[in-house]
Amino acid sequence: MGDSYSTYLLDIEGTVCPISFVKDTLFPYFAKKVPQLVQQDSRDSPVSDILSQFHIGDKDQLQAHILELVAKDVKDPILKQLQGHIWAQGYESGQIKAPIYADAIDFIKRKKRVFIYSSGSVKAQKLLFGYVQDPNTPALDSLDLNSYIDGYFDINTSGKKTKAQSYANILRDIGASASEVLFLSDNPLELDAAASVGIGTGLATRPGNTPVPDTQKYQVFKNFETL
Ligand SMILES: [Mg+2]
Structure with a gap:
């Protein structure tokens, strides 16, 4: 589903890292x-x-x-x-490292235009992506993924994640048309809001996520390898 898009908008918890991290x-x-x-x-x-x-x-x-x-x-x-x-x-101090999934790290590095949209503040998002646990050498220094990320959005910059207007605001800010953008999240309400302005969507089904009753409504993905 990922190939027809030039721009990716990613949720954090339940999508690129375990929902339990926070x-x-x-x-x-x-x-x-x-x-x-x-x-x-x-x-x-x-x-x-x-x-x-x-x-x-x-x-x-x-x-x-x-x-x-x-x-x-x-x-x-x-x-x-x-x-x-x-x-x-x-x-x-190295006491906290963000457990971003290895396939998500690879995806963020691989795709040209990647944006983040999370209810955690932009400041918190930059910290999280600045101190990522290296899946190959978890005990060593962390990875800084911020140079691979093109922009960050939160409730203050864009509005609530379940509101259609927030996604219209983000499209305006990144200067993209809706059909170019794929939004990936574990929350169907967020996907519905994004879809209502024409953005493509994918539902993350990571271990520990809340099961979604009507998954057939969504394009489901288990990890980023297929995107
Ligand atoms: Mg989430």
């Missing part, structure tokens, strides 16, 4: 750091600047508040800022 790696990594961040908070550090925006003086209360936001998955802008900062440190 829930099983990034969230626990952050939660583990919270007590240390709050209790050792020193003045005039970037962390302290972010923490002060919560306006909670008591350290135990602050810690409980942050962990509650995490547990309830509240989309709090201060929490997002703090998480972004901690994850950046995790990637830069």
Whole structure:
């Protein structure tokens, strides 16, 4: 299905990496750091600047508040800022590496025009693709795939992933017509939104993805080797 397209738009979780990466790696990594961040908070550090925006003086209360936001998955802008900062440190120190599938790495390198569209921020996307676990030598240095990627879109740049208008915005930004673009995602609602503006779509069925009831509606792919 991939050959008739010149431009590819890729979702991240459930498409180029396991759906569990954020829930099983990034969230626990952050939660583990919270007590240390709050209790050792020193003045005039970037962390302290972010923490002060919560306006909670008591350290135990602050810690409980942050962990509650995490547990309830509240989309709090201060929490997002703090998480972004901690994850950046995790990637830069080599403690976090993004488990991008080997076939997806090969695809991103092989195709000329590749764009990313994820609900994670553009900043988080660049970190993720900047510190990719090398499938051949997982223990060694990570791979930086950013030079193979032509652009990044998130909810702020383009709108919600289940809205048709978001895909129209992306087409305008990349200067492509809908028929040139193939969008790949594990979420049928996102595929429907993209298809409604004429973009080609493919449904990723990776291990661990939520099963899609009416798969016959979609072009299904198990990995990027066939694309
Ligand atoms: Mg996804």
